Amino acid sequence: MASYTPDALEERDGALFLRIRVIPGAGRTSVGGSRHGALLVRVAEAPEKGRANQAVIEAVAAALALPRRAIEIDSGERGREKRLRIGAIGREELSARLAPLLAPAEGSPGSEE
Numbered sequence: 001m002a003s004y005t006p007d008a009l010e011e012r013d014g015a016l017f018l019r020i021r022v023i024p025g026a027g028r029t030s031v032g033g034s035r036h037g038a039l040l041v042r043v044a045e046a047p048e049k050g051r052a053n054q055a056v057i058e059a060v061a062a063a064l065a066l067p068r069r070a071i072e073i074d075s076g077e078r079g080r081e082k083r084l085r086i087g088a089i090g091r092e093e094l095s096a097r098l099a100p101l102l103a104p105a106e107g108s109p110g111s112e113e
Contacts, residue, residue: 007037008102009095016086016094017074020060024052024080031063034102038081053077060084064097 010017019038026042033040043055053073061068066088076082086094 008034008039009091009098011091016089016091018060018084018086018094018098020056020082020084022052022056022080022082029055029059031059032101039098039102056082057084063101064089064094 008019010019020041021035021038023040023042024045024047026044028042029044030042031039041056041059043052043059045051045055057068057071057073061071066086070086070088072085074083074085
């Protein structure tokens with residue numbers, strides 16, 4: 001796992017968990033950058049009737065090239081800070097897929113820790 005993401009990915013009892021920070025109602029949906037050790041996920045959907053949560057799952061699944069069924073919200077369903085349970089992939093492969101997403105882009109606001 002990349003040294004700049006020590007808190008984003010956690011393994012516990014054989015399961016993988018990913019900390020994310022959600023920005024609902026964004027201009028467009030995107031996954032990338034980090035804030036306070038969590039993967040930043042922007043979704044265009046408003047946080048109403050679970051729409052933003054579904055958009056989060058779809059966006060993260062697409063960004064990690066995983067099926068939607070491999071991702072579920074473990075905690076934080078009603079907040080911006082969430083923990084996702086990730087299945088169907090090993091820790092090393094998930095870390096490799098996360099590294100480019102968590103790396104801050106040069107000069108991009110909001111992508112720093």
